[in-house]
Amino acid sequence: MLAGCTGQQAAEGEDICNEAAQAVAQRTMACGGSIEDANARYAAVVNDFACIAVASDEPDLGCAPAIMGLTCDAVEASGDDLQRWLSLPACQGTFEPRPLGPSGENEEETTQ
Numbered sequence: 001m002l003a004g005c006t007g008q009q010a011a012e013g014e015d016i017c018n019e020a021a022q023a024v025a026q027r028t029m030a031c032g033g034s035i036e037d038a039n040a041r042y043a044a045v046v047n048d049f050a051c052i053a054v055a056s057d058e059p060d061l062g063c064a065p066a067i068m069g070l071t072c073d074a075v076e077a078s079g080d081d082l083q084r085w086l087s088l089p090a091c092q093g094t095f096e097p098r099p100l101g102p103s104g105e106n107e108e109e110t111t112q
Contacts, residue, residue, distance in 0.1 A: 024082070065090070
């Protein structure tokens with residue numbers, strides 16, 4: 001039974017991370033970025049950062065809403081620096097960078 005609970009928390013944690021990645025893409029578009037830029041930033045969040053979020057019973061006032069609240073000046077300043085996007089206080093404990101493999105690509109991409 002415990003494994004079932006853990007699986008549910010992992011799925012909900014992934015939802016939190018996916019929502020944050022979508023928020024990066026949405027703010028990119030809303031602040032004048034191209035669809036290509038938005039898609040590239042979404043893919044980079046998903047591919048370059050591991051989701052470490054866990055579900056909680058608290059309403060999610062976390063990473064995605066904080067990203068959606070960024071001004072266009074902040075979005076422009078962050079640009080393609082996803083570490084900066086994800087360093088918001090509300091995003092702490094949501095993502096961590098994936099380790100790079102010997103070729104400079106993140107390890108998960110090289111093993112797939």
